[in-house]
Amino acid sequence: MELSLSYFGLSIFLVVGYFYSSFFQGKKLPPGPRGLPILGNLLEIGPNLHQSLAKLAEKYGPLMTIHQGSVTTIVASSADMARLILQKHDAEMSGRIIPDAINKLEHPSHAVAWLHTGEEWRLIRRVLTTFLTNFSKLDSLCELRHGVMQQMVQHVKNISNTEVEKGVEIGKLVFTTALNQMSNTCFSTNVDEYNYQDSKGFKNAVAAIMEIAMKFNVADYFPLLKVFDPQRLRPMANAAYGCLEGLCDEYIYQRLHHKEKKLPRHGDLLDSLIDFSQENESDFTLKHIQVLLVELFLAGTETSTNTTEWAMTELILHPDKMMKLPHGMKPQELDTKQSFGLTLVRAVPLVAVPITLNP
Numbered sequence: 001m002e003l004s005l006s007y008f009g010l011s012i013f014l015v016v017g018y019f020y021s022s023f024f025q026g027k028k029l030p031p032g033p034r035g036l037p038i039l040g041n042l043l044e045i046g047p048n049l050h051q052s053l054a055k056l057a058e059k060y061g062p063l064m065t066i067h068q069g070s071v072t073t074i075v076a077s078s079a080d081m082a083r084l085i086l087q088k089h090d091a092e093m094s095g096r097i098i099p100d101a102i103n104k105l106e107h108p109s110h111a112v113a114w115l116h117t118g119e120e121w122r123l124i125r126r127v128l129t130t131f132l133t134n135f136s137k138l139d140s141l142c143e144l145r146h147g148v149m150q151q152m153v154q155h156v157k158n159i160s161n162t163e164v165e166k167g168v169e170i171g172k173l174v175f176t177t178a179l180n181q182m183s184n185t186c187f188s189t190n191v192d193e194y195n196y197q198d199s200k201g202f203k204n205a206v207a208a209i210m211e212i213a214m215k216f217n218v219a220d221y222f223p224l225l226k227v228f229d230p231q232r233l234r235p236m237a238n239a240a241y242g243c244l245e246g247l248c249d250e251y252i253y254q255r256l257h258h259k260e261k262k263l264p265r266h267g268d269l270l271d272s273l274i275d276f277s278q279e280n281e282s283d284f285t286l287k288h289i290q291v292l293l294v295e296l297f298l299a300g301t302e303t304s305t306n307t308t309e310w311a312m313t314e315l316i317l318h319p320d321k322m323m324k325l326p327h328g329m330k331p332q333e334l335d336t337k338q339s340f341g342l343t344l345v346r347a348v349p350l351v352a353v354p355i356t357l358n359p
Helices: 002-026 049-060 079-088 119-131 135-140 142-162 170-187 202-214 233-260 269-279 286-299 302-317
Strands: 063-068 071-076
Touching (some): 049 071, 119 269, 170 269, 202 233, 233 286
Antiparallel strands (some): 063 071
């Protein structure tokens, strides 16, 4: 009897899933592989996603439709298409489908990565532009970032002098450096050490969240399974996000206490966010600060680590592509600060016109 009920439930799932996925086939969508019922094109996408999509794009063009289970995805595979989507139609494309693992958390409802275009989204974007990405703010924190880089270089020197055979794990080294770069921008302090002992918990929390984000969650592609959470990712995400949010809260409330005591300011991002929150408390709360800090740590560490590893690998394989410094110039003499001026370009170039002189 139980076996019959199981088969009945499975058959209902397959039938409903088939019609759910077939519903989109009548829509006007870009060309793409037809795919199988229920599974869509999942079997055509191998472990190297970028390679699989590149091969499919050769056949179906720079804009194509991919069916991942019950999820219909439009893939842009050329610079022109990406520019059209991200620049001309960026408002329509803002917001993302929230993964099932974090869908029940409060975090996505205030995160600029998940919000759709609206007043809250525009406010957070304005905060980021004003207090993080503007050049004067970046230059004011330049010394802190240089200090982190000097610590990294010193660590590599120490290893080369004492543990020659051990070598350096580039991924761990860059991850720690990126984590400290972000923490100095936000809090004016390091949150990790190069001995890889996670004394403050940031490294483990960020790594846990990124591991969950990279997992293939079957519930994201077959919505009928969301009610079951078959891989038990929601409790894992709840614990990981809770840990990182708690760590950020500690710095927020510690800084609020310093502000009440009228202690010297740090002049970092957290100071600016708290000032802005107190001036606009109804629109930008402490919860917004917490969520924004979590987003920055997630966006500014793992991606930087992967990009640096890939770049170094490519440079090792293609040393001729490395940029050479001018003769006699040392790396520490490079100035990374930006300065602004006005460059005038003549609209009509001067042209020497021959004239006839009267005798």
